[in-house]
Amino acid sequence: MDVALILMVVVALYIFQRRIWAARLAAADKYNLHKTNSNYLDLLFIMHLAMLLVYYAYARITTSDSINYYYISSIARNWFDVWGTDSRFVIFIAWPFTHLLGLSYEATMLLFAYIGFNGIILFYLSAKENVFGLKPIFQSYTLIELLFLLPNIHFWSSSLGKGSLITLAIALLVFGLARYNVRKLYILTGGLLVYLIRPHILFAFILGIGAAMLLSRRGVKPGVKFSLIIISIILVYFMSGGLVEYAGDENLNIFQSEAIAKRAKELGRTATSGVDITSYNQVQKLFTFWYRPLFVDAPGVLGIIVSFENLLYLFFTVQILRRGFVNFKHWNGWFRMLLFAFLLASLALAQVMGNLGIAMRQKAQIMPLFFIVYLRVMSLRQERKEKNVVTTATFKTEI
Numbered sequence: 001m002d003v004a005l006i007l008m009v010v011v012a013l014y015i016f017q018r019r020i021w022a023a024r025l026a027a028a029d030k031y032n033l034h035k036t037n038s039n040y041l042d043l044l045f046i047m048h049l050a051m052l053l054v055y056y057a058y059a060r061i062t063t064s065d066s067i068n069y070y071y072i073s074s075i076a077r078n079w080f081d082v083w084g085t086d087s088r089f090v091i092f093i094a095w096p097f098t099h100l101l102g103l104s105y106e107a108t109m110l111l112f113a114y115i116g117f118n119g120i121i122l123f124y125l126s127a128k129e130n131v132f133g134l135k136p137i138f139q140s141y142t143l144i145e146l147l148f149l150l151p152n153i154h155f156w157s158s159s160l161g162k163g164s165l166i167t168l169a170i171a172l173l174v175f176g177l178a179r180y181n182v183r184k185l186y187i188l189t190g191g192l193l194v195y196l197i198r199p200h201i202l203f204a205f206i207l208g209i210g211a212a213m214l215l216s217r218r219g220v221k222p223g224v225k226f227s228l229i230i231i232s233i234i235l236v237y238f239m240s241g242g243l244v245e246y247a248g249d250e251n252l253n254i255f256q257s258e259a260i261a262k263r264a265k266e267l268g269r270t271a272t273s274g275v276d277i278t279s280y281n282q283v284q285k286l287f288t289f290w291y292r293p294l295f296v297d298a299p300g301v302l303g304i305i306v307s308f309e310n311l312l313y314l315f316f317t318v319q320i321l322r323r324g325f326v327n328f329k330h331w332n333g334w335f336r337m338l339l340f341a342f343l344l345a346s347l348a349l350a351q352v353m354g355n356l357g358i359a360m361r362q363k364a365q366i367m368p369l370f371f372i373v374y375l376r377v378m379s380l381r382q383e384r385k386e387k388n389v390v391t392t393a394t395f396k397t398e399i
Contacts, residue, residue, distance in 0.1 A: 006107040010114045014045055021121055028128035036128070037140045044120065044148065051154035052113040056106065058302065059159070066160040070105045074098040089196045090162055109160045116157030116164030122171035123368040124148045126178050130334065131375045133382045143378055147371045152309050156364035162197055166365045169193035173205060174369070178334055200348040201366075208341030212333045285350040289363055290317070306360055313367075316374045324377040327384075335376045342369040 022038040029035045059066050069087070073094040076082045082091045097103045097111055127144050134142040157167040172190030176183040194202040280288060291310045293303040331339075349362045 002103050002107045003110065006103065006110050010110060013114065017118075017121075018042075021125065024125050025128060028125060031132050034136050034140060034142070036142070036145065040141065040145055041121070044124070045117065047149055047151070048113060048117045048120065048154045048158060051151055052109065052158040054151075055113075055155055055158045056109060059109075064159070064161075066109065067105065069094055069160050070098055070108055085196050085199065087162070090160075090165060093165065094160060105160075109158075112160040112164045113158040116154075116159075116167045119157060119164070119167035119169070119171035120148065120153060120368070122168070122175040123372070126171070126175045127372050127375055129178055131372065131379045133379045134375070135382065144375055147375070148368075150309055150312075152306060152360070153364050153367055156361050163361065163365065165193065166197045166201070167368075169197055170201065170365065171368070173202075174338065174372075177209070177337065198365075201345050204344035204348055205337075205341045207344050208337045208339075211340045212337035282347075282350075286346060289346055289350040290314075293360075303360070313370070316370070320374055320377050323381050324373070327377075327380045330380055331376060335373065338369045339373050342366055342373065345369075 018038075018041055021041055025036060025038055025041070058064070065087075069090050073082065073091045076091070076095055076099060079092070079095050079100075082088055082095055084092065094108060094112075097108045103111075124144070127148070131144060134144060136142055137146060153167070156163040158164065169190050172186050173194060174190075176186030176188075176190055180187060191202055191205075194205070291314050293307050294310055294314075295304065295307045328336075345366045346363075349366070
């Protein structure tokens with residue numbers, strides 16, 4: 001059975017990559033008093049495989065897009081006949097596995113799940129490289145480790161579909177931008193993949209980078225800042241044609257695009273979990289996108305499970321609003337870029353969701369950005385508490 005063979009391949013790949021990831025984790029922990037046990041990588045891997053099994057069961061009892069992706073890619077005669085962006089790009093990536101190698105649906109799902117897992121690892125390493133000072137909550141695990149064990153991002157990135165590919169694509173982009181002077185290949189690869197899967201998300205990142213550079217007063221040299229802003233303007237100009245085609249209009253107003261509204265209604269009809277939200281205003285759409293379902297409106301068992309995470313997201317948002325913007329001057333350009341990219345991407349994705357099921361799936365792609373922003377707020381809070389303790393101790397000593 002090919003599933004057993006592919007599982008051995010995936011485990012072998014993981015063992016090979018684990019050494020690289022463990023070295024990066026050790027380097028990221030260099031400035032932390034509390035070191036993270038590299039066994040956490042194994043825990044992430046097990047969690048992801050567990051969510052793959054849950055997703056497989058979910059796909060078998062619902063009309064999952066993964067089955068359509070597998071079928072279409074397996075019957076296509078020529079690889080470049082299925083070339084394209086959006087859903088066609090998923091089929092294009094799946095073709096060598098489904099048609100050329102003749103792998104089963106389950107084996108292909110396993111390979112795509114591992115692609116998504118690589119994205120989660122890169123998000124996690126990005127957080128470890130840039131968020132310091134958080135104290136362990138359980139053994140050597142800080143808030144960073146606990147957040148990346150939340151099941152929702154693992155669930156939606158473990159499928160044969162856009163979820164796994166876009167998770168890796170955005171993670172490559174975020175990881176590259178964290179050290180943009182030495183990770184240009186990550187940025188280029190991630191940016192290209194995001195564009196091929198969801199061009200409006202890349203547009204949100206470019207605008208986020210521009211906004212972050214304009215508001216950043218330190219950490220970036222004026223010449224570099226100016227260059228990045230110019231590059232952002234040029235990229236926005238060249239991407240505008242594709243985005244106009246996506247919006248189905250002569251401008252980039254996604255809020256009033258008839259094509260996007262039509263697409264949202266189509267998604268609402270085809271999805272199985274559904275409170276129709278296409279008629280909501282912008283505030284309602286954003287709230288729904290970020291925080292619903294919340295128990296009372298949960299569509300099925302999956303919705304009830306997701307409701308617990310959404311309650312956490314609501315709590316995290318309150319913490320960011322209470323503590324984050326007071327210390328906004330301490331955010332470097334990378335954190336600001338993630339915040340603006342998350343907000344702009346949320347605005348874009350909220351226009352396309354047809355119901356709560358679509359909202360849950362699309363939100364998972366960008367929630368790691370939200371996690372990192374929240375972790376930065378918590379690290380600044382920890383720094384401030386420690387400074388207060390030192391100041392109080394010094395004051396008592398002087399007395």
